[in-house]
Amino acid sequence: MPNGVLIFGEATEDGKLAAITAELSGAAAALGGPVTCALLGSGVEGIAQEAGQYGAEKVIVVDDPILKDYQGDAYLPVAERIAREVDPAVILLGQTMIGRDLAPLLAQRLGTAVVMDCMALSMEGDKLLAERPCYGGAARARYTINGTPQIATVRVKALDAPAASGSAEVVKQDAGVSADQVRTTITARNKPESTGIRLEDATVVVSGGRGLGGPEAFQQLEELADVLGGAVGASRAVCDLGWYPVATQVGLTGKIVTPDLYIAIGISGASQHMAGISSVKNIASVNKDADASIFKASRWAVVHDWKEFVPAFLEEVKKVKAG
Amino acid sequence: MPHIICFAKQVPDPETPASQFKVDEAAKKVIPAPGVQQVPSQFDTIAVEAALRIKDNHPDSTITVVSLGPDPFRDTIKHCLAMGVDEGVHINDPAVNDADHWATAEVLAAAVKKLGDYDLILTGRQSVDWDMGVVGSTVAEILGVPVVTIAKQIDYAGDKVTVERVLLDGFETVEAPTPCVVTVSNELGEPRYPQLRQIMQAAKKEVKPWTLADLGISAPQNRVNLEALYVPDTSVETEVIEGETAQEKAATLAKRLSDAKLI
Numbered sequence: 001m002p003n004g005v006l007i008f009g010e011a012t013e014d015g016k017l018a019a020i021t022a023e024l025s026g027a028a029a030a031l032g033g034p035v036t037c038a039l040l041g042s043g044v045e046g047i048a049q050e051a052g053q054y055g056a057e058k059v060i061v062v063d064d065p066i067l068k069d070y071q072g073d074a075y076l077p078v079a080e081r082i083a084r085e086v087d088p089a090v091i092l093l094g095q096t097m098i099g100r101d102l103a104p105l106l107a108q109r110l111g112t113a114v115v116m117d118c119m120a121l122s123m124e125g126d127k128l129l130a131e132r133p134c135y136g137g138a139a140r141a142r143y144t145i146n147g148t149p150q151i152a153t154v155r156v157k158a159l160d161a162p163a164a165s166g167s168a169e170v171v172k173q174d175a176g177v178s179a180d181q182v183r184t185t186i187t188a189r190n191k192p193e194s195t196g197i198r199l200e201d202a203t204v205v206v207s208g209g210r211g212l213g214g215p216e217a218f219q220q221l222e223e224l225a226d227v228l229g230g231a232v233g234a235s236r237a238v239c240d241l242g243w244y245p246v247a248t249q250v251g252l253t254g255k256i257v258t259p260d261l262y263i264a265i266g267i268s269g270a271s272q273h274m275a276g277i278s279s280v281k282n283i284a285s286v287n288k289d290a291d292a293s294i295f296k297a298s299r300w301a302v303v304h305d306w307k308e309f310v311p312a313f314l315e316e317v318k319k320v321k322a323g
Numbered sequence: 324m325p326h327i328i329c330f331a332k333q334v335p336d337p338e339t340p341a342s343q344f345k346v347d348e349a350a351k352k353v354i355p356a357p358g359v360q361q362v363p364s365q366f367d368t369i370a371v372e373a374a375l376r377i378k379d380n381h382p383d384s385t386i387t388v389v390s391l392g393p394d395p396f397r398d399t400i401k402h403c404l405a406m407g408v409d410e411g412v413h414i415n416d417p418a419v420n421d422a423d424h425w426a427t428a429e430v431l432a433a434a435v436k437k438l439g440d441y442d443l444i445l446t447g448r449q450s451v452d453w454d455m456g457v458v459g460s461t462v463a464e465i466l467g468v469p470v471v472t473i474a475k476q477i478d479y480a481g482d483k484v485t486v487e488r489v490l491l492d493g494f495e496t497v498e499a500p501t502p503c504v505v506t507v508s509n510e511l512g513e514p515r516y517p518q519l520r521q522i523m524q525a526a527k528k529e530v531k532p533w534t535l536a537d538l539g540i541s542a543p544q545n546r547v548n549l550e551a552l553y554v555p556d557t558s559v560e561t562e563v564i565e566g567e568t569a570q571e572k573a574a575t576l577a578k579r580l581s582d583a584k585l586i
Contacts, residue, residue: 069495072460072470097491101472104457108464113425113546116455129550134453135353136337138344141453142551146544183469184499187485191493204586228586236509246475246510247492252454253509255491261585271341272451278557282585284576293341300579301563308569316570316577320586 052168112147204230211266269294366447
């Protein structure tokens with residue numbers, strides 16, 4: 001009889017423990033545990049102990065250069081082996097660049113299914129109830145899975161991370177993957193120079209949509225974000241039109257952001273955009289269309305042309321900041 | 324002669340205003356809003372666009388679009404044919420009307436095997452109704468070929484493809500041997516829109532009507548059960564900021580945000 005929960009922790013690009021690891025640990029413990037945390041990567045052994053501080057009883061760390069940059073062919077055999085060894089009732093991964101690619105492959109390899117991008121998980125008897133947004137965030141769907149193990153990916157920041165306490169037994173394993181098993185090759189990585197605060201970490205996000213009418217407008221948004229100590233985001237329409245970098249896209253197929261304050265300017269509020277800010281409590285929106293659907297989700301609604309409003313608002317914010 | 328297979332699905336128009344979006348919680352189905360059209364899933368037409376761009380550079384390519392669904396899905400196949408796809412396969416069988424993502428992947432993989440040789444399978448990164456994002460990868464696993472997900476550019480060169488894929492912060496370039504599966508994201512660009520002449524040409528193109536019997540398989544088992552479907556309550560109490568001028572409204576909003584200690 002399989003039991004317990006296996007989670008796949010992650011490291012950040014600069015080698016620190018990714019926050020999703022704690023979030024998954026908390027979710028796994030809430031499902032009843034016991035929790036085993038697998039940690040795959042290159043140079044991750046140093047954070048294995050820390051990965052075990054959030055409720056896991058055991059950390060299986062696989063530290064191998066072949067796992068440096070994620071590739072399905074390298075990660076899948078290791079993940080499959082650990083899954084078969086641990087034989088858990090439930091496996092959780094993050095809905096991250098790694099998890100969203102690896103989870104469907106792992107599910108098929110194990111002959112089971114995965115419910116992607118969950119925002120709530122619970123157990124009913126031995127059945128996992130996995131709840132997720134669909135229809136671009138307009139609806140929620142709750143699933144059960146017929147196969148074993150029952151796999152889910154969890155949306156980043158959707159669940160609270162527990163505080164660090166306790167410690168886990170750390171077990172080292174070899175990857176056991178040879179280079180010729182990896183059919184794909186990463187030939188280049190292109191990371192735009194990051195300027196200022198990361199969108200995901202910002203406490204204030206100033207975001208612009210198609211209503212801005214062109215790329216020039218983003219200069220004013222940048223200035224506003226600068227004064228507020230925040231970051232600039234954009235809607236998918238804006239990124240598809242090439243007005244602002246793809247890396248700033250907020251929404252279902254872009255970034256999930258959780259600032260204290262989200263200022264939406266010229267954004268109509270398509271549900272796929274709202275999916276990226278579903279956890280934000282304070283939304284202030286500026287739109288000249290009084291029927292813009294983003295107003296329904298906003299705490300403050302400004303019905304006005306942004307061209308007049310934003311310069312005036314910038315002056316007012318400067319006054320507040322000057323105290 | 325490169326052979327590219329695209330998977331395309333039909334969905335309720337995702338531009339439906341939120342106010343018109345309703346679900347039947349008992350039936351666990353979306354209630355079609357009056358006047359809302361069924362349209363090709365957007366990421367899938369972008370995958371077709373990716374295939375057509377390859378064909379622009381390799382005119383001897385053949386593109387086949389495969390779609391699994393009831394009668395109306397023929398419109399999605401016709402749309403892809405009008406975009407420039409060469410032939411269609413419509414798998415239409417009541418036994419898989421309620422196929423989940425895994426049953427769908429099994430049927431599509433069986434169709435690929437029946438089609439024979441192929442170099443590339445392209446499909447959307449996810450459908451725009453269920454947003455699950457598993458079918459492309461699952462088909463790749465069933466067929467035993469590599470998969471590269473979330474592509475923004477695909478260059479085909481015979482025995483390999485070079486794929487630029489979207490990361491959270493930037494891009495990476497991945498080479499994969501063919502045959503393989505690539506799932507395509509919106510960053511690739513807008514799909515071309517069929518012209519009248521192409522729509523008329525499409526009427527003459529072949530759409531193979533296949534059933535599970537033609538594929539030589541029985542209906543695959545679903546692996547997930549939809550237990551509930553509902554519209555979450557996301558409404559908040561909204562204050563409309565009053566004022567005669569932009570300056571007045573700006574001052575009021577700044578005060579509200581300052582009072583709430585948000586700025």
